[in-house]
Amino acid sequence: MFSEKNAAAGVTFPKGFKAAGVKAGIKKSGNLDLALIYTEKEAAVAGVFTKNAVAAAPVIVSREVVKGGKAHAIVANAGCANACTGETGLANARKMAALAAAEVGCASDEVLVGSTGIIGVNLPMDKLEAGIKAAAAELSEDGSKNAGNAIITTDTYSKACSCEVEIGGQAVRFGAIAKGSGMIQPNMATMLCYITTDANISSQLMQKALSEIVEVSFNMISVDGDMSTNDTVLVLANGASGAAEITDGSPEYDKFYATLKEICQELSKRIAADGEGATKFLTINVSGTKTFEDAKTVAMSIAKSPLVKTAFFGEDPNWGRVICAVGYAGIPMVPEKTVIKFGGVPVYANGLGAEFNEDDIHKVMAEHDIVIDVEMGMGDAKATVWSCDFSYEYVKINGEYHT
Amino acid sequence: MFSEKNAAAGVTFPKGFKAAGVKAGIKKSGNLDLALIYTEKEAAVAGVFTKNAVAAAPVIVSREVVKGGKAHAIVANAGCANACTGETGLANARKMAALAAAEVGCASDEVLVGSTGIIGVNLPMDKLEAGIKAAAAELSEDGSKNAGNAIITTDTYSKACSCEVEIGGQAVRFGAIAKGSGMIQPNMATMLCYITTDANISSQLMQKALSEIVEVSFNMISVDGDMSTNDTVLVLANGASGAAEITDGSPEYDKFYATLKEICQELSKRIAADGEGATKFLTINVSGTKTFEDAKTVAMSIAKSPLVKTAFFGEDPNWGRVICAVGYAGIPMVPEKTVIKFGGVPVYANGLGAEFNEDDIHKVMAEHDIVIDVEMGMGDAKATVWSCDFSYEYVKINGEYHT
Structure with missing residues (x-):
């Protein structure tokens, strides 16, 4: 679904979006650290935010914009949360929105703000x-790559994807940039993800879709249990x-929903795989529980165990x-x-370690991507969590002063 | 309360207890790995066990003995859980009890079993x-040190303590050996703690005391969140x-309770301080919550954050x-x-980082023992959790095959 060719286009792949990423001198490294995403045509907006009781200023400001339902721009920085x-x-967060609004020519309350x-x-x-x-001066249809790089912190690479699907006989595009890395845990810790689309949908309906999708994508990853x-x-x-406006319950909505879900799950996996210091990408499938929540709890218990x-x-x-x-x-x-x-090889069954071929299991463990399946035999529900391993590098990254 | 002189006496400090620790060849290292504790005079017994749904065989066997309320011996090994x-x-766990029973001359159902x-x-x-x-041949009043060393795994030292208090005008002694290290988390993960006393108390009353005390001692430590x-x-x-039998609600019970609590908290702290790879001992005091449970939840959230x-x-x-x-x-x-x-230096207040002297804070952070105080301002309850830091060494210890 996601072609490499389009990936670089990221948030500017959908029609009418421009982006830029510049060096504002906020990161000590001197790297790109300020991103701007802009659509001249007013966009409906949906958002999901941290559930941490200590919400950062940009979250407070962006929640207000999402409540208003419409936006023209996102301005985000890295290096300072x-x-x-x-x-x-x-x-300062309000001023950040106002400064961007003045540059692009829209109302301050139509600018979303992000900081990490x-x-x-x-x-x-x-x-x-x-x-x-x-950044405003540099806004262009080629600016997504720089914008993506401007929001990363300890990520080893910027996550981006884009795709085109047919919705109601019309080509509709989606694009995204995301950053993750440390502190990743359900409720999307220090995770920024900006998705653009040229679909025609109300903010209310899009919010409904996004809120549901986050539960099976960004809330199913864990790097270190912090939020x-x-x-x-x-x-x-x-x-x-x-394209015509997408209405609730229509086949067009189903298509929109499926595409947005695929994007969110794809980015979730990439964020987990690029966890701080990660050398392994773990997919943890728990099945046979009575409820999805039970399966998620078991999968998270495994994912969070040091x-x-x-x-x-x-x-x-x-x-x-x-x-x-x-x-x-x-x-x-x-x-x-x-x-x-x-990796498909049974290692535990009947209350005991299973007999397995040593070569088979060592081949599995040597892979970068490892699937852990846990079948509980208690019901029909299931859940998948994406996670990574814990390395010396994680301790090094987080045990030193850093920006 | 705990004199260094008596510490070595450990579980044999109270009258009538003997112990031994021998090399049975179960640990790959060849170190001491089998412990036996014995009292000729029948003892009342109380016990608290893992809440993990996957309980090991020795836990199943020991739970039955505790239900019976009386015991003559504890047999425990390290190197194999x-x-x-x-x-x-x-x-095998039942046979382990029977073998020890045959050696010391008591019933099999009066022998507690432990494995780690x-x-x-x-x-x-x-x-x-x-x-x-x-071990049976070596049982002696000087055997506590060997017994303590025989139950440790990745611990850097064996935890032991003992003390004498006056209860109802009579000198009463307590002694203990414990092992902890990795996998330590509320509900006392891979933690073995054996406490002896020559007090006169029923198993029911002692069980009541122990169950309460575990909630504010062993269940308040966290090394890595695993159980x-x-x-x-x-x-x-x-x-x-x-001494006369201790009855519920008496001043003698209060003294017994206070002493047992002090022993359990002391051992809990030492276990947390000796967490795998630990270089810091963290005391996390959370106060000003509505309930003890709230304070504990906040303290554990801090203690478990990588x-x-x-x-x-x-x-x-x-x-x-x-x-x-x-x-x-x-x-x-x-x-x-x-x-x-x-370390007593305010670092956060009024929703902001507090102004502090850099030298003061760096002096605090350089200490081995660091106190983190969190005052919530929401009520009168409080809780203390003991924990440690996460080092390269933790990853090394747990990222390699080991026994």
Whole structure:
């Protein structure tokens, strides 16, 4: 579905969107750190934000814009989270929106704001102002790559994707940029994801779709169990495709929904795979529970276990740590009914370690992508969580002062 | 309260207890790995066990003994957890009790069993049998040190303590050995703790005390958030002090309770401080919540955050990660009412980073023992959790195959 050719186009792949990414001098590294995404045609907007009780200033401001339902731009910076910055921080976030609004020529309350980086430090407003001016001047249909690079922090690469689908006989495009890395956990910690589309849909209906989809995509990943103050997923739909408006319950809605879900799941997987210091990408499928929530709880218990994560880092087929994490998840389970497989190879069944070929299992453990299947035998529900291992590098990245 | 002089006496400090620790060849290292604790005079017994749905065979057997209320011995091994070993494992755990019973001359159902080490491997019964015979032959009042060393795994040292208090005008003694290290988390994961006393108390009353005390001691520590299949706390009271029986609600009960609590909290702290790869011992005090449970939830959220743990490893006074962990704990909080202190130095207040002297804070972060205070300003309840940092060494220990 996602062609490499279109991936670079990212958020500017849908009609009517421009983007830019510039060096505002906020990151200590001097790399790109200020992104601007713009649509001249007004877009309907939907958003999902952190559930952390300590919400950063840009989250507070963007929530207000989402409530209004329409937007023309997203302005975001990396290097400073503008979190735990009190009244000054909130004023700075509002000023950030106003500065971008002035540059692109729209109302301040139609500009969404994002920040990621260290907590407790005020935005350098002079640098930010100059950066916003520079970004506005550089807005173009080729600007998505720079915008994507401007929002990353400890990510090893910028996540982007785009695709074109037919909705109601009309070609409709979607594009996205995202950053993740450390502090990733359900509720999308320090995760920024900006999705654009030229579909024609109301903000209310899009919000309904997005809220549901986040539950089976961004809320199903875990890098370290932490949840940030800043995480945000936004979708802007400007209708520039010329397609008819998508209505609830229509086949067009189903198509829109399926496409948005695929984008969100694809980005979720990439974010988990690029977790700080990650050397393994883990897909954890839990099935046979009574409810989706039960399956998710068990999968998250495995995904968050430092003992499981370090075992996979060490390529140790330590199913004992996995069954242990299943056991303490607090969900009804019977050890004798539970089956665990690594890469399709059964490693635990009937309450015991399964007999397996050592070569088979070591081949599985040596892979970068490893699937862990847990069959509980208690019902028909299931869930999938994406995660990564825990390495020396994770400790190094997070055990040192960094921006 | 705990004198260094008595610490070595451990579980044999109370009258009438003998112990031994021998090399049975179960640990690959060849170190001491089989412990036996014995009281000729029948002891009342109380126990608290893992809540993991996957309970190891020795836990199943010991639960039955605790139900019976009386015991003469504890036999425990390290190097093999006898967990996820099915019917064979259960038969082996029962045989382990029977072998010890035959050696010391008591009924099989008066012998408690413990195992710690790798999961999914059967006990080497021949080695175990020889080890139990050797341990029985070596039982002595000087055997606690060897017994303590025989139950440790990745611990860097054996935890032991003992003390004498006056209860009802009579000298009463307590002693203990414990092992912890990795997989430590509420519900006492891969934690074994054996406490002896010559107090005179019924198993029912002692069970009531122990169940309450575990909630504010062993269930308040976290090394890595994992909970094992084998964790066990046992108390044996043989009445050999000659003191009158302790009755519920009496001043004697209060004294017994306070002493047992102090022992359990002391061992909990030492276990947290000796977490795998730990370089820092963290005491996390959360106050000003509506309930103890709320305070515990917030403290555990901080204690379990890999980002907080790696920050302390790096001696980085990163209060942002702490307030973030407070925020996602899911407990009512108002950022502006919350105050965070590291080593008594306020680092966060009024929704903002507090002004602090850089030298002061770096002195705090350089210490081995660091106190994190979080005042929530929402009520009068409080809780304390003990934890440690996350180091390269943790990843190394758990990312390699090991016994």
